[in-house]
Amino acid sequence: MGILLLFCSWALLGSGSLFLWFLRNKNVTHLIGTVTVLLSSLFTLGGALWVLIGGKPEEFYLPWNVPFGAIYLHIDLLSAMFLLVLSVVGGLCALYSYGYFSSEQNHRALERYWLFYFGLFGGISLVFTAYNGMLFLLAWEGMSIASFFLVFHEYNKEEVRKAGWVYLIATHGGTAFLLLLFGILGSDLEVCDFNAFQYPATVATPIFILACIGFGTKAGFMPLHVWLPEAHPAAPSPVSALMSGVMIKTGIYGLIRVISWSEGGIPLSWGILCIGLGSVTGVLGILHALGKKDLKEILAYSSIENIGIIGMGLGIGLYGMSRSLGIVALLGFTSALFHVINHGLLKSSLFLSAGTVLHATHTRNIEELGGLWKKLPKTGALFGLSSFGISGLPPLNGFVGEFTLFLAVLSLSLQGRTILDILMSFVVLIALGFIGAGSVACFTRLFGVVFLGEPRKEIKVRVVEGGTWIIPLYILGGLNLVLGMGSIGIAPLVFGAVVSTLPGIDYHTALDTVRILRQTLFPLGVLGLIFLSLAFLLSRIWNWILKRRSIGTSPTWDCGYILPSSRMQYTASSFSQPILRLFRRLLHPTEFFSWEGNIFPRTASYAYTMYDVIVRIVYEPLFRTITKIATRIHGLQEGRNQVYILYIALTLIILLVMFLGGIP
Amino acid sequence: MSLLLALVLSPFLLGIIVKTKAFFAGRKGQPLLQFYYDMVKLLQKGVVYSSSTTIVFRLSPWIALATTGTALCILPLPGYSGWISFPGDFFVLFALLAVLRFSLVSSALDTGSSFEGMGASREVFFSFLAEPALLLSFLVLSFSLEGYSLKELLSDPFSIRAEKTVVLYFISVSLFIVLLAENARIPFDDPNTHLELTMIHEVMVLDHSGPDLAGILYSSALKLWILGSLWVGISIPWRWGNYFLDLFVFLGSMGLLAVIIGIIESILARVRMIRVSHALSLATVLSGLALLWTIG
Numbered sequence: 039m040g041i042l043l044l045f046c047s048w049a050l051l052g053s054g055s056l057f058l059w060f061l062r063n064k065n066v067t068h069l070i071g072t073v074t075v076l077l078s079s080l081f082t083l084g085g086a087l088w089v090l091i092g093g094k095p096e097e098f099y100l101p102w103n104v105p106f107g108a109i110y111l112h113i114d115l116l117s118a119m120f121l122l123v124l125s126v127v128g129g130l131c132a133l134y135s136y137g138y139f140s141s142e143q144n145h146r147a148l149e150r151y152w153l154f155y156f157g158l159f160g161g162i163s164l165v166f167t168a169y170n171g172m173l174f175l176l177a178w179e180g181m182s183i184a185s186f187f188l189v190f191h192e193y194n195k196e197e198v199r200k201a202g203w204v205y206l207i208a209t210h211g212g213t214a215f216l217l218l219l220f221g222i223l224g225s226d227l228e229v230c231d232f233n234a235f236q237y238p239a240t241v242a243t244p245i246f247i248l249a250c251i252g253f254g255t256k257a258g259f260m261p262l263h264v265w266l267p268e269a270h271p272a273a274p275s276p277v278s279a280l281m282s283g284v285m286i287k288t289g290i291y292g293l294i295r296v297i298s299w300s301e302g303g304i305p306l307s308w309g310i311l312c313i314g315l316g317s318v319t320g321v322l323g324i325l326h327a328l329g330k331k332d333l334k335e336i337l338a339y340s341s342i343e344n345i346g347i348i349g350m351g352l353g354i355g356l357y358g359m360s361r362s363l364g365i366v367a368l369l370g371f372t373s374a375l376f377h378v379i380n381h382g383l384l385k386s387s388l389f390l391s392a393g394t395v396l397h398a399t400h401t402r403n404i405e406e407l408g409g410l411w412k413k414l415p416k417t418g419a420l421f422g423l424s425s426f427g428i429s430g431l432p433p434l435n436g437f438v439g440e441f442t443l444f445l446a447v448l449s450l451s452l453q454g455r456t457i458l459d460i461l462m463s464f465v466v467l468i469a470l471g472f473i474g475a476g477s478v479a480c481f482t483r484l485f486g487v488v489f490l491g492e493p494r495k496e497i498k499v500r501v502v503e504g505g506t507w508i509i510p511l512y513i514l515g516g517l518n519l520v521l522g523m524g525s526i527g528i529a530p531l532v533f534g535a536v537v538s539t540l541p542g543i544d545y546h547t548a549l550d551t552v553r554i555l556r557q558t559l560f561p562l563g564v565l566g567l568i569f570l571s572l573a574f575l576l577s578r579i580w581n582w583i584l585k586r587r588s589i590g591t592s593p594t595w596d597c598g599y600i601l602p603s604s605r606m607q608y609t610a611s612s613f614s615q616p617i618l619r620l621f622r623r624l625l626h627p628t629e630f631f632s633w634e635g636n637i638f639p640r641t642a643s644y645a646y647t648m649y650d651v652i653v654r655i656v657y658e659p660l661f662r663t664i665t666k667i668a669t670r671i672h673g674l675q676e677g678r679n680q681v682y683i684l685y686i687a688l689t690l691i692i693l694l695v696m697f698l699g700g701i702p
Numbered sequence: 703m704s705l706l707l708a709l710v711l712s713p714f715l716l717g718i719i720v721k722t723k724a725f726f727a728g729r730k731g732q733p734l735l736q737f738y739y740d741m742v743k744l745l746q747k748g749v750v751y752s753s754s755t756t757i758v759f760r761l762s763p764w765i766a767l768a769t770t771g772t773a774l775c776i777l778p779l780p781g782y783s784g785w786i787s788f789p790g791d792f793f794v795l796f797a798l799l800a801v802l803r804f805s806l807v808s809s810a811l812d813t814g815s816s817f818e819g820m821g822a823s824r825e826v827f828f829s830f831l832a833e834p835a836l837l838l839s840f841l842v843l844s845f846s847l848e849g850y851s852l853k854e855l856l857s858d859p860f861s862i863r864a865e866k867t868v869v870l871y872f873i874s875v876s877l878f879i880v881l882l883a884e885n886a887r888i889p890f891d892d893p894n895t896h897l898e899l900t901m902i903h904e905v906m907v908l909d910h911s912g913p914d915l916a917g918i919l920y921s922s923a924l925k926l927w928i929l930g931s932l933w934v935g936i937s938i939p940w941r942w943g944n945y946f947l948d949l950f951v952f953l954g955s956m957g958l959l960a961v962i963i964g965i966i967e968s969i970l971a972r973v974r975m976i977r978v979s980h981a982l983s984l985a986t987v988l989s990g991l992a993l994l995w996t997i998g
Contacts, residue, residue: 409814411756422758422808431801432794444793451845457997460845464993467841471834478800478807479826486811486822492754554789561788565772569798572768573761576917580764583913588748594813595752595909608811608819616827620979 040096040113043085044121044167047078051156054078058152064145071152072136075159079129082163086121089113090531095538097169106230107172115535117166119375120284120291123382124166126517127283128159130510131276134390137506138276138397151191151274157184158280165288171220171230178216178288182209185285188277189269201272208265212255216292219248223299235299242300246308249296250315257289258345260319261652267330270338271402275393278334282341283386287378290348294371297356298539306458309357313462316353317469320346322651324476325621328483328614329648333392333402336484337385340428343473344381347440348374350466354446357462359540363453364547365554369446371536372529372555377439379532380521384428384436387514391421394507395488398500404610406495407488413499418489420511425481427518430474433566435522438559440470445558476617483613492604523566526559611646618648625651704779704949711953712927713737713920715960722964737923744916752909754814762809763910763917766802770924773798777928780856780935781948789850792840792932796833799884799925803829806918810906821905824975828890828902831982832880838989839873839880843936846996856935872992874937879985881929883978885922888967890978930959 054074061067089096095114102109113121132155142148161181168174186209190202222245223237224230237245255262266286270278297304323343330336355370394417395410396402411418427434432441443466451463521528533555537548596606618627627648634641676682717734724731733739751759776791776798778784784791807825810818840855846862846869849855859870883890886903893904907918931952938955942948973981 409754411758415756418756426801426804429800429804430797431804432797437797441790441793441797445790448790448841448844448850451841452848452850460993460997463841464838467837468834471837472830474797474800475826475830475833478804479830482804482807482811482822482826486808490756490758490808490812491814491819558788558790561786561791562794565775565786565794568775569768569772572771573764576764576767580913580917583745584749587912590748590750591753592750593752594754594815594818596815597817597908604814606816607814608816608823613819613823613826616823617830620827620830 040085040088040092040118041098041111041167043081043088044111044113044163047081047085047163048160050074050078050081051160055153055156058149061149062145064143064148067145067148067152068136068139068142071148071155072132074152075132075155076129078159079125079132082121083125083129085113086118086125089118090115090122090534093534102172104172106170106224106227108170108229108231109173110170110231111167111173112169112232113167114538115531116291116294116539119379119531119535120166120287121163123287123379124159124162124284127382127386128162128280130513131280131283131386131390132159133506134279134393134510135274135276137502138274138393147191150187154184154187155277157181158188158277158285162284162288166291169232171224171232171235174232175213175216175220179213181285181288182213185209185277185281188281189273191274191277192272195272198272201268205265205269208255208262212252212262215248215252215255219245219252219296222248232295232299236301237299238301239303239305243305243307246296246300246311249293250311253289253292253296254315255289257286257293257349258319258342259289259315259349260322260342260346261656263319263323263342263345264650264653264657266342267326267335267338267650270341270389271332271334275334275389275396278337279386279389279393282338282389283382286341286345287382290345290352290374290378293352294374294539297352298541300541304356304360306357306360309353309355309360310462312349312353312356313465314353316346316349316351317465318346319343319349320469320473321476322346324473324480325618325625326648326650327480328476329618329625329627329646331404331610333395333404333407333484333488334389335402336404336480337388337392340388340477340480341381341385343477344377344385344428346469347443347473348377348381350469351375351377351439351443351446354443354450354462354466358446358450359542361454361459363450364543365551366446366450366453367540368533368536368543368548368551369442369449369554371540372533372551373439373442373446375532375536376442376525379528380435380439380518381428383514383517383521384424384434387420387424387511387518388428390511390514391417391424394502394511395421397502399497401497404484404487406497408494408604408607409490409492410499411489413501414489414503416503416508417511420508420515421489422485423515424518425485427522429477429481431478432562433519433522433569435518435525438522438525438562440474441558441562442555444470445554449554479614479617483610487610487613491607494604494607494609523563523570526556526563529555529559611644615646618646626654704777704782704952705774705785707949707953708774708777708924708927708931711956712923713741715926715930715956716923718957718960719964719967722961723968726965726968737919741916741920744919745913747912749912749914752813752815755809755812755909759809759812759909760914762805763914763921765805766921767917767924769798769802769805770921770928773928774924776852777931778853778856778935779949780931780938780952781858781941781943782945783853787851787853791851792855793837795852795928796836799928800829800833802921802925806906809910813909815908817905818908821902824902825906828883828978828982831979832883832985835876835982835985835989836880838986838993839876842869842989842992842996843873845993852932852935856932858941859936859939866996869992869995870936870939872988872995874933876985876988876992877929877933877936879981879988881926881933882963882966883982883985884929885926887963889970889973889981892972927956930956934959 097112100109164177327339351374358366427436807822810822891902
């Protein structure tokens, strides 16, 4: 039944794309596109819920004459969990696109947009259900290509084209490693079905490293993250939302699948590798987010940071597995999955609100924004709510994953007790501390500079806050609150997905972990309830007090200065300057400081720019070296036929000598 | 009971601090209950809202009080169980303090004032350094005391193995530094100064007035109580098993904490802004040392 519903969704997408071909009216195309995705996301939602609630995996098998291939679809709890996120986020992003592109005049552009949106949606859902290596890779490629064309949507802009190429190169680089991975996994198989994949301990580590590179590129682990901050700002906002909310999670999905095929124990190094990658990604991600000034680039770096948190969850899980600390392993993986869901919802909501800001102001530079709340109160409120959530604060859902990760760390240090265990908990905990405080700094900065205070520049704001502009945001905001307070409600589903996927979990450990989850997530919900009811009660009391008091309005108190101008406000750069200054050795921000006049300055200005650390210390030297070698070799390419004939002759002579000398 | 006491007595701590400082300065000082009088006075006043502000600004006192109130539900009397106690509850406690910070910083940015923006920027900067230290010291505690929740950690710190007692000293100092920074006390911030450029916490609430200001001030008093009782729970580790005796000792220790803070404020000057990060790193380093000691 679940599979059937998914087939319905694909059939809808397919027939929808055929249908688009024949339409000549722009508005009809737009409507058909939106409705098709909405319906198919409903079908996907139905399929995912069917499997999740029934608890029984479903599959479909059809032989296929492609080498190694078979049309083998399989929805287990893990796939269903990811499909659930996809259906919610994908559907809502489509709904938002309806408003976002309503003023698009170009019929071709709309047609293209919806065609590739169908492709991306269908591709991701096929990635989550494919159970054959060949089919998986095909779906993976389809998803990558479709998303490339979506990033390329506004291809007449120079920066979009550049971002598109970076994305295309990065994603294909990743796929190359996946090809290698599946090649090794299926080397002695006739048909590369996932359930036949099992790798012994001897080749395990190369396989895991390949998976980390291949899937890590999609997920955005540092140093493979470079495409995210390029592609997300360039893509239309609903696409960034779908890509950041769901598509980058396909990398996490792939990693979990690869882990589930391991046979005979997991080496300690995997967990350490994952923890290292995750903590570096998380901390560097949030530091970069603090240093950037482009609204969507900041959100992209925050996605990288959250992928880091998920990576640390996986790492603790792997580490727990190899140390055979079952509870730690289960808690680690549960935290990763929790964060996948919650980050998907939070980040898509943030990107969609960023789309509204972009549409209203036509600028992504947050230094030019300010005071937007007064123009866009609903978007502002929902952006504020999601910022609150993604900073990992209770009672919203962003906290749940971090809390579960913290529990895993605590159990690791208390049950493991070796020096390495403590070291791992130490690394994750310090990273969590930096990430927690850093994301509060980053998102108060983003929310405060964009929506609060006064406008920093005169910008004509187009108010767009009705209908499909705001409905998806309301739904996402509501879900974030519900999932934060009622985390105990979806914990069984998340936990079920983890337990059914991981190999070698015994019954008692699972039971103990369930007990811990129940002991912690239930009081967490209660505390959330206490918090909200206290806040509500206080607001009533305040209204009651203030009813009989005078309420005045005046300009902001600026210490006696009577001519405040909005230029005097703290800017995004100045807000994060102390933190960046602390890490200047690492981040190397380029600062420009000018000061005219002596003690009484006439003019003064401060600005900084910050480039990606990884690009600076890894990619630039790498490409520089490649260029250098290539230029040197280039000398061989003379361009005169005589020289080439000389090369041929030389080669022949060398071969002759080798042959005569008896070298095989 | 301890929750009620916290609600009633937390402003009293500030009175003790001020009295101590007055004693050192050779003055008579404000009455001990001055803070209560101030609150009553503020509650009777009207409010003035800046025309730049939005609902975010008005939400801030409610959220500040609601977070500290929720945190008090977790906070135990040392040796006993809090209202709600579960594994990892201290992480939730710290997250609640972060909620408080989020709302205060947002409200400061909401006014559009350059001074409040500066205060907000410094607040998030200091917490960036303080948070890892706080988390780390509690990891060390839970590791060496083998407890998962605040109740277990604070119940009997002496149950630590004898050769590891040093850990408690390290943690105690580290926590104390964090406590001073988080509550905006000297040497990190001067709650009395009226030069806006040098303030951090106070400058963020420049625009709050009347009942709103009362709410914010009260919530900071509660925050001092919360972090203070964590410090007391670890640094004054004697428990008798009799509820009232323990309560009495706890209250006495809180008074002692206030006196210590007062003495520090009297004999130390505020450090320069760029030195603050060094002072806070000291807390992290101390917790790190404690961690090494527990392993070794």
